[in-house]
Amino acid sequence: xxxxxxxxxxxxxxxxxxxxxxxxxxxxxxxxxxxxxxxxxxxxxxxxxxxxxxxxxxxxxxxxxxxxxxxxxxxxxxxxxxxxxxxxxxxxxxxxxxxxxxxxxxxxxxxxxxxxxxxxxxxxxxxxxxxxxxxxxxxxxxxxxxxxxxxxxxxxxxxxxxxxxxxxxxxxxxxxxxxxxxxxxxxxxxxxxxxxxxxxxxxxxxxxxxxxxxxxxxxxxxxxxxxxxxxxxxxxxxxxxxxxxxxxxxxxxxxxxxxxxxxxxxxxxxxxxxxxxxxxxxxxxxxxxxxxxxxxxxxxxxxxxxxxx
Amino acid sequence: xxxxxxxxxxxxxxxxxxxxxxxxxxxxxxxxxxxxxxxxxxxxxxxxxxxxxxxxxxxxxxxxxxxxxxxxxxxxxxxxxxxxxxxxxxxxxxxxxxxxxxxxxxxxxxxxxxxxxxxxxxxxxxxxxxxxxxxxxxxxxxxxxxxxxxxxxxxxxxxxxxxxxxxxxxxxxxxxxxxxxxxxxxxxxxxxxxxxxxxxxxxxxxxxxxxxxxxxxxxxxxxxxxxxxxxxxxxxxxxxxxxxxxxxxxxxxxxxxxxxxxxxxxxxxxxxxxxxxxxxxxxxxxxxxxx
Numbered sequence: 001x002x003x004x005x006x007x008x009x010x011x012x013x014x015x016x017x018x019x020x021x022x023x024x025x026x027x028x029x030x031x032x033x034x035x036x037x038x039x040x041x042x043x044x045x046x047x048x049x050x051x052x053x054x055x056x057x058x059x060x061x062x063x064x065x066x067x068x069x070x071x072x073x074x075x076x077x078x079x080x081x082x083x084x085x086x087x088x089x090x091x092x093x094x095x096x097x098x099x100x101x102x103x104x105x106x107x108x109x110x111x112x113x114x115x116x117x118x119x120x121x122x123x124x125x126x127x128x129x130x131x132x133x134x135x136x137x138x139x140x141x142x143x144x145x146x147x148x149x150x151x152x153x154x155x156x157x158x159x160x161x162x163x164x165x166x167x168x169x170x171x172x173x174x175x176x177x178x179x180x181x182x183x184x185x186x187x188x189x190x191x192x193x194x195x196x197x198x199x200x201x202x203x204x205x206x207x208x209x210x211x212x213x214x215x216x217x218x219x220x221x222x223x224x225x226x227x228x229x230x231x232x233x234x235x236x237x238x239x240x241x242x243x244x245x246x247x248x249x250x251x252x253x254x255x256x257x258x259x260x261x262x263x264x265x266x267x268x269x270x271x272x273x274x275x276x277x278x279x280x281x282x283x284x285x286x287x288x289x290x291x292x293x294x295x296x297x298x299x300x301x302x303x304x305x306x307x308x309x
Numbered sequence: 310x311x312x313x314x315x316x317x318x319x320x321x322x323x324x325x326x327x328x329x330x331x332x333x334x335x336x337x338x339x340x341x342x343x344x345x346x347x348x349x350x351x352x353x354x355x356x357x358x359x360x361x362x363x364x365x366x367x368x369x370x371x372x373x374x375x376x377x378x379x380x381x382x383x384x385x386x387x388x389x390x391x392x393x394x395x396x397x398x399x400x401x402x403x404x405x406x407x408x409x410x411x412x413x414x415x416x417x418x419x420x421x422x423x424x425x426x427x428x429x430x431x432x433x434x435x436x437x438x439x440x441x442x443x444x445x446x447x448x449x450x451x452x453x454x455x456x457x458x459x460x461x462x463x464x465x466x467x468x469x470x471x472x473x474x475x476x477x478x479x480x481x482x483x484x485x486x487x488x489x490x491x492x493x494x495x496x497x498x499x500x501x502x503x504x505x506x507x508x509x510x511x512x513x514x515x516x517x518x519x520x521x522x523x524x525x526x527x528x529x530x531x532x533x534x535x536x537x538x539x540x541x542x543x544x545x546x547x548x549x550x551x552x553x554x555x556x557x558x559x560x561x562x563x564x565x566x567x568x569x570x571x572x573x574x575x576x577x578x579x580x581x582x583x584x585x586x587x588x589x590x591x592x593x594x595x596x597x598x599x600x
Contacts, residue, residue: 017415023489024409028420031406031459035424038456041440042432048439055442104331107324116325120332125586127335129578131518133536134571137543138338141567146357148341183335187593211317236429244521248544262434269435270525282433290430 049280062276069280078264086260086285089170089241097178098234101185102227106215108186109193121190124183136248139163139176163249166257173245173258188230189223196222228300236293239285261285337361339575345568346371354564371569374562380530381570384538391534392516395454399512400505402459407467408493428461434525441526452526453534457519463508466595470504471497507592510585514578535574542570 051062111117142149143162154160162168200218243262250258269278349365446452482496520536
């Protein structure tokens, strides 16, 4: 009885809402359609990971193979290498480039001369706007034989060509990530720093705290929630290494350390046309990503009382 | 003003040194390209290490070669075309979506979730490629512009900005009998110039710099944007960027041309930089309020 009343009321509300706001729904329609075509249709397309996809037969007509693509991948020679490279690159990047922006913001925060502070800040955003192709071109120029960084390495007794050396590949990628994102990544921390209540510093001074103690007891707690949010978001991309950069920089000589899951997907799927296998590998990657994101979010909500969702 | 201790003074000096070094590290690679692009080609190809001043007598020969090159010029024009159309399309959809989501309607929350969910999970490269292929967009200009036309982040900052417009302004227009399209056009947009500038820049820069989707979806050289031509010249050391001439001369010019092409890609950004960085910072700030 009550449910029929609710239904009519629900229907009535829908009708009234639509009659009043049809123009707004009309405005939202193109974006809804766009997300449907370029995001939700591909999500539906992941069923190809469980098929032996043939372009001529389409998504519905291709033969179903269940988890075979996945078991093939787990059993393959490449699986451990790809997993190791992906995780190592990603964790090393997290360890070095995540704190870099925070430290940069803290250092800037200590500068008293406003002109100097503003200039360094403005210059530090510059690399963020340079295209990936140009950045990789520069990286290659500096790290190939005779490049500026290779010359330094040679003078210190290291290898004379860094870019083709498997043991140098990850450091090169991480350093260039830091170069690109240091300034841009610090914007959010600088804004968080400026919103810390100045009275807290005054109180700390009265208690006899020097600059260092003020940083530990006032500044860091003040930006902790921003750090946590950024960390959770970063965790959610743990398996999404910057594959565009790797594709531009790696070569068969460095596959041993440079080849990650996403670049493998790119080669298998788009260059060797092994669609289903590549889609399965990619799906494995995004499922792990989403799982890590949810775990990080849950841990943060529990222990740091900050969460993304 | 409290007196600073010796330790704090020493720190202040070190701090200035470190920050100056960071600033230099950000700018030197670009300076290297600027100087490289006007150097004497002969000296430049033999040079090792950084180029901190133009080598030999400064020359614009490299740029002259670039402007004679048809595939490079076509790439440049293509990029401009993609930036204009892609930005117009992206900004239009984003403004509509941002305005729609700034209203409290019955379906606002499900629609917002529908959009933000795509940030957490996506189908991946291969299924997206299949969709583009099934839409018969491979090897068309559509494939370069459409699949990455809209960004969730831009929709969210536009929504946040529109939601902060006082309700009274909109209500007044409504009482005067204006419809939603009218209100958006003549009340909301005039007071939202800065957010429009922010998203326009975000889209324009993203399209100017993008290469990956083109590399996947397009093999027709006529449609290539600048970044793909750049990739051939800078990273794959192909001399297709240089028309004709005898091979030795082409080899000689290769390094010079590399720097000139890099500069051609960066110069528009450098010219607009003071404007760009101001709006970028405010965009990131709006994004961070939303969390």
